[in-house]
Amino acid sequence: DIVAAVEAHFSAAKKPLTGRHVLVTAGPTHEPIDPVRYIANRSSGRQGFAIAGALARMGARVTLVAGPVALDTPPGVTRIDVETACQMADAADKALPADAAVCVAAVADWRTSDEASGKLKKSQDGLPHLNLVENPDILARLSSGGKRRPGLVVGFAAETDDVVNHAMAKRLRKGCDWIVANDVSVESGVMGGGDNTVHLVTDTGVEDWPTLPKQAVAERLAERIAGALS
Amino acid sequence: DIVAAVEAHFSAAKKPLTGRHVLVTAGPTHEPIDPVRYIANRSSGRQGFAIAGALARMGARVTLVAGPVALDTPPGVTRIDVETACQMADAADKALPADAAVCVAAVADWRTSDEASGKLKKSQDGLPHLNLVENPDILARLSSGGKRRPGLVVGFAAETDDVVNHAMAKRLRKGCDWIVANDVSVESGVMGGGDNTVHLVTDTGVEDWPTLPKQAVAERLAERIAGALS
Numbered sequence: 001d002i003v004a005a006v007e008a009h010f011s012a013a014k015k016p017l018t019g020r021h022v023l024v025t026a027g028p029t030h031e032p033i034d035p036v037r038y039i040a041n042r043s044s045g046r047q048g049f050a051i052a053g054a055l056a057r058m059g060a061r062v063t064l065v066a067g068p069v070a071l072d073t074p075p076g077v078t079r080i081d082v083e084t085a086c087q088m089a090d091a092a093d094k095a096l097p098a099d100a101a102v103c104v105a106a107v108a109d110w111r112t113s114d115e116a117s118g119k120l121k122k123s124q125d126g127l128p129h130l131n132l133v134e135n136p137d138i139l140a141r142l143s144s145g146g147k148r149r150p151g152l153v154v155g156f157a158a159e160t161d162d163v164v165n166h167a168m169a170k171r172l173r174k175g176c177d178w179i180v181a182n183d184v185s186v187e188s189g190v191m192g193g194g195d196n197t198v199h200l201v202t203d204t205g206v207e208d209w210p211t212l213p214k215q216a217v218a219e220r221l222a223e224r225i226a227g228a229l230s
Numbered sequence: 231d232i233v234a235a236v237e238a239h240f241s242a243a244k245k246p247l248t249g250r251h252v253l254v255t256a257g258p259t260h261e262p263i264d265p266v267r268y269i270a271n272r273s274s275g276r277q278g279f280a281i282a283g284a285l286a287r288m289g290a291r292v293t294l295v296a297g298p299v300a301l302d303t304p305p306g307v308t309r310i311d312v313e314t315a316c317q318m319a320d321a322a323d324k325a326l327p328a329d330a331a332v333c334v335a336a337v338a339d340w341r342t343s344d345e346a347s348g349k350l351k352k353s354q355d356g357l358p359h360l361n362l363v364e365n366p367d368i369l370a371r372l373s374s375g376g377k378r379r380p381g382l383v384v385g386f387a388a389e390t391d392d393v394v395n396h397a398m399a400k401r402l403r404k405g406c407d408w409i410v411a412n413d414v415s416v417e418s419g420v421m422g423g424g425d426n427t428v429h430l431v432t433d434t435g436v437e438d439w440p441t442l443p444k445q446a447v448a449e450r451l452a453e454r455i456a457g458a459l460s
Contacts, residue, residue: 030270033269035272035390035414035415036271036272036336036388036390036414037269037270037271037272037338038269038270038271038272039263039267039268039269039270040260040267040268040269040270041266041267041268042265042266042267042268070300106266108267118390118391130360130362132360158266160265160266160348161348184265184266185265
């Protein structure tokens with residue numbers, strides 16, 4: 001009937017990501033040094049969780065791979081909790097195939113090569129030496145060719161200076177489609193704050209978005225993703 | 231009148247720490263590597279916050295110096311939030327004089343000697359080298375002589391093996407009065423869990439306490455502190 005048809009029409013208009021699967025990574029990773037110590041990145045996970053929620057509201061099936069954060073899972077989102085970069089890379093890989101991937105997580109670049117099984121002691125013989133090795137590069141891995149590559153891969157770049165240039169270089173180096181660049185210098189107040197000032201770097205150029213609540217940044221990015229996948 | 235006298239009597243019995251000032255440190259410390267990375271200790275802060283709350287319920291004026299944790303301040307407790315070990319040492323020093331100090335915080339033993347003002351980059355020329363320097367030893371500092379030394383200084387020892395022997399050695403090395411030793415090996419489930427199995431190491435020996443909820447460990451320790459100060 002007419003009413004159902006009209007409802008279906010507007011429902012489809014409001015849920016343009018129905019039938020799509022989007023992978024989102026969010027939060028920090030924690031890399032153990034020993035049973036009581038770890039190296040971590042500062043990340044509340046709020047921007048990534050907001051993006052996962054916005055995508056779900058637009059109809060997408062969302063897999064959210066989350067590092068250790070104190071946040072509730074947005075409605076309609078399937079969440080997989082991880083701690084380390086290796087676990088996050090593994091969970092992201094298992095979540096494929098996906099129509100789009102949005103890598104918001106602040107993944108630790110390094111981990112210690114040999115986690116101590118016992119607590120390192122303050123010792124007479126000086127300070128501990130941390131042997132660091134590079135973690136898997138989740139964004140580069142998702143962006144690399146192959147039939148499992150999501151149609152759209154979006155990375156985030158948290159920079160403290162020369163934000164847009166670093167982001168443009170990162171887009172090319174990683175092979176992803178878009179980079180959302182933001183200024184996380186102490187002065188910006190982004191870390192742990194409610195607002196975000198971002199620049200969307202694509203193959204056609206750079207868009208400077210106004211300072212917006214993280215929720216509004218999420219809605220706007222979700223709409224752009226829906227447009228790119230339509 | 232008689233009623234007031236009886237009430238005062240029982241009130242004093244239930245609040246044996248009235249008029250006493252107790253300093254409690256709790257939670258981890260975060261030591262910045264650069265604006266987005268840090269080294270941290272695993273500590274939910276739950277045991278320390280429970281102790282601060284128990285002491286306040288027994289009438290003490292409690293100053294709680296807390297590292298970064300996601301916990302509410304217990305009723306009646308004055309909380310000072312800090313991030314690094316140096317800030318915690320400074321706040322603890324400013325909180326003196328105190329009748330007792332209970333150092334529950336998992337203070338990072340080391341910090342980087344030169345926090346980078348810009349984000350360290352994954353670079354072509356290999357891995358970053360972290361120069362670590364020792365942090366101030368808050369427990370040893372509080373335990374050292376002088377007229378500002380609290381009458382009772384209690385430390386905590388989180389150990390993964392040979393728990394009691396490490397704790398006995400730590401008590402002598404730091405110069406504190408008591409050490410509450412607990413097993414934080416992964417198998418113990420103490421880290422982030424609700425229960426704790428502790429051993430109280432004093433100058434007269436070692437008491438093995440049964441496994442108890444952290445709240446019950448807090449009540450029992452607060453009663454012991456009240457006894458020592460009475």
